[in-house]
Amino acid sequence: xxxxxxxxxxxxxxxxxxxxxxxxxxxxxxxxxxxxxxxxxxxxxxxxxxxxxxxxxxxxxxxxxxxxxxxxxxxxxxxxxxxxxxxxxxxxxxxxxxxxxxxxxxxxx
Numbered sequence: 001x002x003x004x005x006x007x008x009x010x011x012x013x014x015x016x017x018x019x020x021x022x023x024x025x026x027x028x029x030x031x032x033x034x035x036x037x038x039x040x041x042x043x044x045x046x047x048x049x050x051x052x053x054x055x056x057x058x059x060x061x062x063x064x065x066x067x068x069x070x071x072x073x074x075x076x077x078x079x080x081x082x083x084x085x086x087x088x089x090x091x092x093x094x095x096x097x098x099x100x101x102x103x104x105x106x107x108x109x
Contacts, residue, residue: 041077054105
């Protein structure tokens with residue numbers, strides 16, 4: 001199939017989730033300029049993102065556990081990713097008292 005070499009899959013077999021990485025989204029100077037922690041967090045977000053919307057809402061603690069980074073470094077990395085235009089971060093209200101970060105992955109082509 002044409003273009004297959006430009007797509008890489010990230011799979012979480014325990015939960016049956018996966019995410020796709022398109023080479024054109026990461027093979028440019030903006031992505032290379034990111035700190036390594038931001039790249040790691042970006043790849044960790046992929047299995048959580050819904051295929052149709054690119055939205056994910058894992059806890060910072062979950063991303064820290066997956067990546068081996070501290071929670072503070074994960075928060076800094078998500079700010080770096082948002083500043084570079086790779087994700088948007090907003091609040092999702094689950095109830096009157098409970099909010100979570102909603103991460104929307106944005107393809108930069």
